[in-house]
Amino acid sequence: MSVRETVLQALKDSKGQWVSGEALSEVLGVSRTTVWKQVRKLVSDGYEIESSSKKGYRLRVPADLLSPQEVLEGLSTQQFGQNHYFYYQELDSTNNRARELAAEGYPEGTVVAAEMQTAGRGRRGRDWYSPNQEGIYVSVILRPLLPLKEISRVSLLTAVAVAETLATDLNLHPLIKWPNDILINNRKIAGILSEVVTDMDSIEYIVVGIGLNINNFPPDFPHDFRTPATSVQAECQRPLPRVQILQNLLFNLENHYQKLLQGRFGDTLEKAKNLSMVIGREVKIDTLNGFLTGQAVDIDDHGFLLVRDQSGTIHTVMSGEISLLSSPSN
Structure with missing residues (x-):
């Protein structure tokens, strides 16, 4: 681990207790000034660290950052995010960055996550509201060996994975508005943007982008949305940890994607139909x-x-x- 990662792990292991800068410097074999600089970097990354000239440092609250240090530790996927997880405090769009990485040859399962987006995109070029550290903004690179006619299955299975995460893990009651919006009580809580690059008659790669409102306050949403918005916090009446939700989301997404590749899309399709808010209307x-x-x-x-x-x-x-x-x- 790097010095920064070791300092962070020591603060986590202390579970809110003070850790002296002198002890850290001795364990790491670096100066106290180096420790202090790494702490300042962690603070700039969003970690809330209290410092005292006599006591040292302590992590004030569990961090809810979508950084690899927070997400990968409890991530139970086989592939998604495990080997290539790109994290940014700010991006124009996770889909834009994922497309760049895909064009460079990064493999299936590469994940791009950001704390905020300055130009988050929805379908048909619409903006996706992406305030800092309030939602989940994530994109995944896929390289399925599938015929072009099955591309729409990917968006649908992604919608099922998002809805399943909200229903199973948070006890909410989401519905899928075909093809790729997730609503609760007729308010949008998540959207999906799938972008495909093809080579002749095959799929070169797909970038699946997900925007999920977690700890947003409804009054803060812009008033010009086509569909009123909601968030996990608004529905559960309390803030929820984004890290755990993202871990579960990536697990569910990988699970349904593997079913598709294994020829078991029927299971996912049945769930999509049961969750549909458009069938019969x-x-x-x-x-x-x-x-x-x-x-x-x-x-x-x-x-x-x-x-x-x-x-x-x-x-x-x-x-x-x-x-x-x-x-x-x-």
């Missing part, structure tokens, strides 16, 4: 070919939405902006 969809109005009747094996228009014709919708026009049918 009248919808209006803004597609590349214009507007389509009808009843959403199912999601097919590729993750496409099936919509029956007024004439009874079933349309297969691969993507589009969807508006709900009715309550769920009984």
